[in-house]
Structures are given as C-alpha cells and as structure tokens.
Amino acid sequence: MIFITYLRTHLPPVIRSLVLQKNFNARNISSMSGEPKQASVVILPRSFAKDFEKFCRANNGALTLLYRSEPSEWKLPTLSAGSDTKNDCLKYKKYEFGSCTDNLMSLEGFSEQLKDMVTFYLGCSISSNGAMKKVGIPVRNKESHCNVGIYKTAVPCATVGSFCCPLVVAMIPIPKDKLEPFLQDIYQTGDVQREPIHIGCPDLLGIEDLHKPDYGEPVMLQPADVPVFWASEVTGLEAVISCKSPLAFTSAPGCPVVIDQKDKRIQVSHSGEVPEVHCISQKPLHYSITSSSSVQKIRELESIIAIDPGNRGIKHLFNKDELLKASLSLSHAHSVLITTGFPTHFSHDPPEENDGPPGAIALAAILQALEKEVAIVVDERAMNLHKKIIEDSVNQGVLKTTIPLLSYQGGDTRSALMFLCKDGDPKSPRFDHLVAIERSGRAADGNYYNARKINIKHLVDPIDDLFLAAQKIPGISSTGVGDGGNELGMGKVKTAVKKHIKNGDVIACDVAADFAVIAGVSNWGGYALACALYLLNMSDIHGRYLQKAVGSAATSSGAPLAWAQALPSVMKEEKMLQILMKHKVRSGVTGEVGMVVDGLPFRGIHAEMIQQLIDVSTM
Template structure:
C-alpha cells in the first residue's frame, strides 16, 4: 500500500505493525490527524512525569496517560498497541540509549509495570499550514523535520529536568502571521512558535547540524521558525536516568485517530489571535502579541502623538514604532535610559520638565517586570538627579532607586567599553537603550534647541553610545521625541528637515531602531510603561517570551506591575519635585507644574487618565 497524505491512521498503524513498508518518519503522512510523541516509564515515576508535562505544556502537551500495563489508548485510537504501532523505538537504560528497535514485544513483561505517555507532535499541524498556503519545507524535501537541543531549561519537577528541544521549519517572511495564527490554534500540537529568527538566541549554533532529524534547506526569503518539540521528553529520560524507559524514535510518531480540529484564524477572537513583528535585524528577531493587545498599544500610540501644543509633530509619526519598541523592551533583561535636554542655557539648572518624568515612569515598570535598569545623563546634572530620585522614592513615585551614570568620550573605544563587559561586543551589558527627550547631535556635530541655539557645552556625548550600539548585535535602541532634535529621531531626520521649523539645522543625525513620536516626550515614556504592562498580561506574548516554559504570572505579579504604572497623582508629585530643584517648563521656562508650555491640569493629567483607561479599563458593574 503506498504511503500518502490521505492514508487513514488505522491503515498506517497496520502497515507499521505488519512491517509492510519501511518508514523513516511520519511527517506528511495521514495528514490532518494528531500524531504523538511517546514516553514509557515505570509506574513509580509516572506522577512526577505527568507534573513535569503540566509545568512545561508547550513542549509536552499531554494527550493521554495510560493505565499501568495498558497497551492501548482508547481516547486517541481504536485497536492500538503501543508496543508495535510506532515505526521505531528507543530503549534507554539508566538514561543511556542502548538500542533502537522496531517493536517492544520483547519487553512485554517489563511493560506490565510501566505507564505510557502520549504527547502532542508538530507533525499534526503541517497539513493546516499547507491548507493555509504555507510551504512546509521538510515535507517538500522528503525529510524529517530538524530538531535542536536549546540552551533553555524546562521547569524542573521531581527528578525530571532537561533542556527544551525545538523543531525548526523555514517559513517565508510574508507567511509568519498565518503560521503563528494557524499553529497557535492547535495547542495539542505544541501551539504557536516559541522563537522566530536567529537560532543563536536559543543557543543553537548551526542549523545544518540538528541533534535529531534532518537538515532542511532554506529558500530565498525564508525565516527560521521554532516550535517546542515533544522530543523534550526523550531528553528528560536521558537526564533523569530511569533504570529502564522507552520512547518513540524522533520523527517516528504514533498516529492517532483524532483530527487536528484547527479553527480558521478568521473566526478567532482578537485576544486569541497572534500577530508577528520584526523587532531587530541584527540579530534577526521577531516577536508576537495578540491582536487585541496590539490594538490597545496602537490606541496608546495615538493618544501619545496628540498635539495640543500645535507643533505639527504628526508629520514625523511612524505607525507601530511603539509596539515594536515595547516588544523589544519586553525581551530585554537590562535597559539603559538617557534623558536631559538643557534648553534653558541661561538658567541653573538648564534642564526642562519634559523627559525625566517619562524616564522614571519607564524605569519603574521595567523594574517591576524584573529587569535591570540604569539611567545615564550629563555629569554636571548627576547630583541633582540623585536628589530627585531620592525624593521620588520617599514620596512613593518609584519603589526602587535607579542607578545614575555618566559617560565621557575618553577614547575611540570608550562607548564599546561602557556598553559591553570588558569591551567585548559579544558581551553587551545592556540589551536596549532608550533616549527620551535627550538632546541629539545634529549633522554638524552641534546640539540645538528648537530656537537653533547651540547648547553643546552643556551636553555629554551620550549619542556615541547609540552610534556604537547600532553595530553591536543584541542591543536595540529607542528614541522618544516631540520635535526632531532629540537623540534617536535621526531615523526620521528627512521628515524633520522637510517639515519642522529650523529642521535643516536642528534635526538630530543619530538614529534609533525605533523612533516614537509624541506630542510631549513624557507621554511616550508613559505609553511605553503601559504598553509593557499590556504585553506582559498578554498570554500569547508571555508564552512566547518564556518559550512555552514555566507558569503564567500570578495575580500578585500583575498587581505589582499595575502599581508601578504612572498615575495622575504620582506624575503630579514628580513634577513638583522637579520644580523644587529649579527644573523649568521647556517652552516657557516657567517654574511651575507645566511641561512644554502646557499646564499639568488639565492637559497632562487628561492624557495620563486616557492612557490608563485603555490599559486598565474600569471593571464592569453587575
């Protein structure tokens, strides 16, 4: 009987059982039916292994746990026999692979005291991808899928611990959304991708040398997409070293009678439908979030770019820079923030009230999410900023102190040494740099306020850090600005020169990966904080962030994150601290509760309330 996609599972199991046709793997066969990884352990280990599966649900989606000594699996397949119905089995003794066998009949007596676990398999979603018009390269090439051991560790339970194993399929970049959506809808087959992009971010060195399966060829425009893999169960057996255990041979799955039952992405609620975004090209890295979360962050973006001061800032707006920045920050573990625009060169201090509030708001939320945060600013302003941060802690604006740093250009490698451990570009100290209302270097090397006054003598060369970061893999950057002369806004400098007053002179020449344009820069900092909260409360994004491992955040976690967010009360308090230290409104130089000539009440307070309403809608009354 020929082996085809239309072969029924029962017929396939009979072919395997009777040795009618040699079969190297089950990819692309009996399309549309769930396939299963198999792990068989002594009954004394069964409870711990089941708990291990529950704790690591993406690589180990549990389809069925057998009774002790049970050969069949009635919920999954009729007339099945786990001793004979996989094309090949692995035999492990004390965690060591001792042989590969065609069946387990010779071990029937031992199996009477053992429990079989049937775990979901990514082969199950391949037909759904093909129906959606996505090429499945391993099937096209007649190969087993590539499987890799990663540097990510599964959550330990009892004696079971091991690295995560993933499958990799090359996918055309324009198909990433549909791939994420189709596979997310089949959680029993591992669900959506756990990583898209550079394999080194998972600790994978060479896609041509998989630990299991075959290398698969890429076509132009393909991106490597990784799913959690049930061969993680094989790794768990090897690491836990049971006296005797059996597994399927990777790629040689047990085929069930269950159809994959994938829903159409068109019928799924936005909260359950992922969207993909490229967040860095060096290294190439994509992230995901639900459509519902993306929609809310776009609402934040639209609020933050409002222009009550009528500065014409909308011409610099680039859609979705906020969501990309928030996604990149969500993946970061260590963030460096810079602010400080000494526009008031005739006053001491020369700083303005735009920038520091947004910087502190971002820092508070990043800290609540468990990330390391530091602020770098001008040496001459360090003492003042230390006092401001201390006051902010005492008044409850921020919970934990933020380290304050300065940077001086002491030589050609100063920026690399500041950003990287031992000056090694392969060991970055920070994953992401954020500039918010930070004076940016123009093309002539000077720093200008909006009136074209050169304030270079008041500004340290922090731009050099952003320039250096652009060539260091693993560091991404964000610039938040409201005029085009701020650090990072070099990404839109052509628009600044064409549309902003004095743009040809003042335009910042230094780019960031993401240029977040706002009506007032503080609003961009607030929007980032709220966006990070939304992402980390998004199950789709959080699952991707954790590679499908571990447990979701607790209610206490989410409460701590919410408590870190800006409020009208906290921001008014922080603004009063700035005024105490002589920091003035940017446009008017007023020493008052004012930013960029706009009074805190009603303008800024209203923006904060609206950002909060998008992020934390009031509970419905019943």
C-alpha cells in the same frame, strides 16, 4: 504514495499492525498530516514519574501529557485499542544515566525492568501541513520525503526536580508574503500547540546553524523564506537525558506511536481576535505577534500623543507604528537601559528641564512590573540629582523599587562596547534595548544644542556613543523619544527636522535610533510606551508567544494586577512633578519651577493627556 494515501483512509489499528510487524517506514508516519493521531513515548522508573509529570505540566506548551500509565501497564485501551507499549514504536532509544546506549526495535527483552517503570504518552507537535496547503505554501520536507529539522535551543524549560533541559523546536520555512494568512489560519483553531514560539533569526534561540539539526534533516530556506519555529515533543527526550535515570526508554524522534484517542490539546478562546505579525528587527531578523485589538489601541495611543501644543511642526516627523514596533521590541527585551536629561537651562543649577525624567521613571516602573532588568544612565555631573529623584520616587510610591544608576563618559573606541557588552564581547550584550527620552542629542557638527541653537556640549556626556555602538551589535535595539528633533535618537528623522523644525538645520540630532517615537511632550512618549507594554502583555496571543511554550503563563500568577498598578497615573505624575520642583528642576520652555512642563500646566493639559492614555489602555 498510493500506499500512504490508503493508510490515511484506514483506522490506526491497521497502521499499528504494520508497525508491530516492523513492516513500515518511520518517514511514512512523520510525513502524514491530519489522521492518524500520534504520540511520543517516555518510559521512566516509578521514582522519577511524579517529577516528570510535574515537568510536563510546567512546560505543557511543549509537552502535552496525554496519558500516564501505572507500572506494568502495557495495554492502554483508553488510548488505543490493541496497543502494546513494548512494541508500538518503530524504534526505541535506551538511556542509561543520561547516555543513549542502544536503539531498539522492541522492548520485549526488558519485561522484568519495565515492571517498575511508568509510561508517558506525549502529544506530538501538530503538523502545519493543512494550514500551509490552505494558503498555497509547499510542504517542502514532505515533498522531499524527509523529517523536519529539530533543534536544541538556549531557552530553558521550567526545572522540576532533576529534570532540567532546554526547549527543543522544529523549524518550517514560510514565504514572507504568506506568513500572516498562514498564522491567521493556525490561530483560528484555538490550539496552543499550533502556535509558533519564534519567527526569525535562529540565533535568537541559540541555534547556531540551521543546516545542522540535532534531530531530523535540514530543510533549506529559499530567499523569500522566514524561518518559523514550534515547540517540539522531543523536549521530553532531552528531559530524560538531563535526569540521568539509571534506565529509561523513549520513542525515537520521527517514530511516534499511532493512537486512536484524539489529542488532548490546550484549547484557548481568542474571542474573535485576529493575530497580527510585525517585523521588529531586520538584523537580526525578528518578528513578533500580538492581537489586532492591542495593535489598534497602541495606534490610538500614538495618535493621542502626536498633538503639537507648541506648534513646532512635529507632525512632519511622524512615522506610523513607531510606537507599536518600539513597544513590541521592548516587550521581548530582558534588560533595558534608559537615558534622559536635557540641560537646556545652562545658567541654572541644576540645568535639567522637567520633560524627560517623569517619562523615564514611568517606563522604568512598567518594566520592573514585567520583571525586566532596567537601569538608567545619565550625565556624571547629574548623578546626585537623579539619585535623589529615584529615591523620592520610591518613597512616594511612584516606583516600587530603586533603579541602578549609571554614568558613561566615553573614552577610547572600545569604551562603548565594554559598557554595553560583557568583556566587550558583541555576542554577550548586557542590554537588549536602549531608550532615550528627551535626552540631548549630538548634532552633525559634534555639538549639542537646545531649541534656541545654544551649544550645551559642556554639560553633556557622550551617551550618544552607546546608541551608535548598539547599531553594530546584533540583538540590541534602540528607541528615541522626542518632541523637537534635537533629542537622542531623532537622527532617524533628521531630514524632516532640518526641513520643518525651527533651527533644524543646526540643532537636528544626527544619531538615529531604530524607532523614533514622536510626541507633543516627550514625557507623553514615555507614558505611551508604558501603556503599550501593558496592552501587549495583556494580550494572551502575545503573552504565549513571549512564553515560548515553557513555564507557566504570567497571567495565572496575578501579574496583570501588578502591571496595572505600575501604569502611570495622574496622581503618580503629580507626585513626580512635585519631586522635581523640590529639586529645582525647571520647565523646558519657560524656565519656571512649578507644576508646568514645556510651558504647559499640569492640570488641564498633562493630567488630561495621562488620563486619556490610561482610559485607552484599561477600558
């Protein structure tokens, strides 16, 4: 330990000299924090070099390119004084056609082959030891004198030419109560490579067993720990394997090159933003990160929609941050299933009310803009109605493209599983998130009731079964949006519904969603979810966390403009109500066909609400 302390206080050339003499242990380098600066090495034939450079730049969150040599360039004074590419590593790996065929202490015996090869120096993942010490977290791998565990994931890097591989990550356990101060310290640096790409269950990255790393050694989690993952430069090694070059060399994992030059990190400005960490799922454990300003605005949206124009007593159903957690969960989803439809007007054709479909369409529009897969499931008897509504929404510019329309009529006990998962396999869900917006919900007695306690079960398909099945499928989350307690998903607040809502003891929905978004009118909840998704994806902090260090950031491709255009607006929602009027869909409270929802006029009430939500989201 005294020797290591001595090395830290001396120049990198001293360490390189010891490496050159092979009188140094790889663990000594990998366990160091701060200085010396370190880099991994990839050596490829000239014919592969152009594509590999593009691959690094396309996935620069994981592979920070510090230097690209010319063929036969062994000495790199701009990177390190006295450097020697053939001997700077403690250990090299030799690859032939994608297979590791040898571990080498030096490349001196390959001088002839190296004449037509190019060397890449990649920045090593920044150690978090400093931040951990600052907030009082023990650095367990360092205390155990071992390397951190490094794992291949199921997250694909952006492909360039023959370079096609998964992201590789390193894991460090962080005590739950230290998680936020630890991350706040990391984000203050503005250094992208310090930022984690995932917090929580390794299964969500495709890692099956933390006890079996692909490289390095496992670090055991304590009961209060949360696994935190960072992109690793070992991704470059996997890229070399994927290209199947006739010959290639890399530095061995845990055996970096010591350099003089400071790392050329990707620096970003957070404009004083502070990251906030929020748990969005317990089973499986999953955390998300966004900026404090986006959290503040989403809480403002939640407050705006919580007014109670019908004096139903919905304030008693309200739980703080349900909108925030629902939108964070939706932001991580790849495929979303939305359901709507409340046939409260059982004596009319169609019996649907006009609260629900506009909110569902508004949410679908932003999900489309975010390039997520989205489908809508409705009652079989209402398929034709909703098909016409969607077609008209596209024709009127409310939706950019059509939405797949599905029905579910139940059946045996496996039918919900077969609907939600490929071949009924819980490990292969078709959807990551289910959303119900003003969808009639099943009561404790198995019936479906409108607000007046009238049973409308004969008009309702058992879509509730999908939400019940989703509770048992890891990886599928759910959100219910309601304004009276008898809507699908409101089972989460059924105790309050029975106590505070008129007829609540009978009409209360018994089926819970993970998140219950309460709004004065359910459409407003759909609009607020759309606005919250926009705010989250406009946050650079959240955007990079979603990106997981691979590919190019969405904000560089004009995506924000498409997101803004997909937001609900007064004009679009006016068109939506006109479409519903055309198809004789009525107001829920009054039963009239007109520019009225839940008995409230569009102009003066709904239009004002929409504008408030947009103003909060875009100013």
